[in-house]
Amino acid sequence: MEQEIKCKTLSAIFQSDKLFLKGPHNIEFDTDGEHPLHIKVEQCGMREITLTSDEEISVFDLNAVLTRVERLLMIFDGIFIPLSQMQFSKSDISNENVLRVAAENLMKQRLSYFSSANFCTYDVDKLLEFDSILTPELFNKWEKLLEELDVAHQVYLYSLSNSGITVDVKCAFMIELSEPLVEIVKEHTNLFASLKPGTRTTSLKDCLDALITKYGVDIFKRELSDNYEQFLLAMVNSRVRIMHIKREQKGIYLNGAESILYALKMSLLYRRILFELLNIEESYYKEALEKAVSNINGWNDILAHFLKKLPE
Numbered sequence: 001m002e003q004e005i006k007c008k009t010l011s012a013i014f015q016s017d018k019l020f021l022k023g024p025h026n027i028e029f030d031t032d033g034e035h036p037l038h039i040k041v042e043q044c045g046m047r048e049i050t051l052t053s054d055e056e057i058s059v060f061d062l063n064a065v066l067t068r069v070e071r072l073l074m075i076f077d078g079i080f081i082p083l084s085q086m087q088f089s090k091s092d093i094s095n096e097n098v099l100r101v102a103a104e105n106l107m108k109q110r111l112s113y114f115s116s117a118n119f120c121t122y123d124v125d126k127l128l129e130f131d132s133i134l135t136p137e138l139f140n141k142w143e144k145l146l147e148e149l150d151v152a153h154q155v156y157l158y159s160l161s162n163s164g165i166t167v168d169v170k171c172a173f174m175i176e177l178s179e180p181l182v183e184i185v186k187e188h189t190n191l192f193a194s195l196k197p198g199t200r201t202t203s204l205k206d207c208l209d210a211l212i213t214k215y216g217v218d219i220f221k222r223e224l225s226d227n228y229e230q231f232l233l234a235m236v237n238s239r240v241r242i243m244h245i246k247r248e249q250k251g252i253y254l255n256g257a258e259s260i261l262y263a264l265k266m267s268l269l270y271r272r273i274l275f276e277l278l279n280i281e282e283s284y285y286k287e288a289l290e291k292a293v294s295n296i297n298g299w300n301d302i303l304a305h306f307l308k309k310l311p312e
Helices: 059-077 096-108 136-149 151-159 167-176 178-188 204-215 228-241 256-277 286-297 299-309
Strands: 006-014 021-030 038-058 083-089
Touching: 006 059, 021 136, 038 059, 059 083, 059 096, 059 136, 059 151, 059 256, 083 096, 136 151, 136 178, 136 256, 151 167, 151 178, 151 256, 167 178, 167 204, 167 228, 167 256, 178 204, 178 256, 204 228, 204 256, 228 256, 256 286, 256 299, 286 299
Parallel strands: none
Antiparallel strands: 006 038, 006 083, 021 038
């Protein structure tokens, strides 16, 4: 029987030739559970994440925790920073060559959503500095929330990834996430008691409207003040469009550039809701969110042209 590959430390370097990560930003904390870990995140020009255990544990378990850290940092940043190097070390049962090959294989097997789409921009979409907010308690809440979100969060990440999926389909998936978001908000709060996603009594439009009017007033301020009902119908039409042949498609729907714009706006809404569920105070990200919305609204006058073409 092949021996399991174990070690005590995982170090990962994240960087891009196109991106300079400002710093210094540093945070260290300990996790609890079956295999407690010391997690250190350091950033200055590049980002390094180091996981350390007092006992040797599976490299797959270490990598699983690393990806959970990455996904949390992604909702702060709005983008995944590319992983350039991974190294396992400090093992009495696995030699350096075995650890090196394990790291190489895990890097090759990374899911494609860890490569963010070109329309995601760190300098524009970043809402939080990790060292201002990351604590053991927050990370523990995040792990539980990820488990609850399950496939829904993967859909979110693939919709913002550099995959071959066209932008209209990516945006349609982001709009569709309104239903599971309503479900998870109901689970954690007293809101949306009358909504029952997936039933005839609650439409996708109902879910989208509930989320925007509760969590997205500042993100969708222009839409709320300019023919909001037709805007909601256009969003729903864009979701319905990918499930029907052309002759069955009705009404206004988003074109390619508009799909990028609203994928970004729906991403801001999604992250804002997750921040609320993680009990992150709005004061930490309000200014950055307003700046991000302003940048998106002003992008090549796409929003203004879209609102003008909505029927009265």
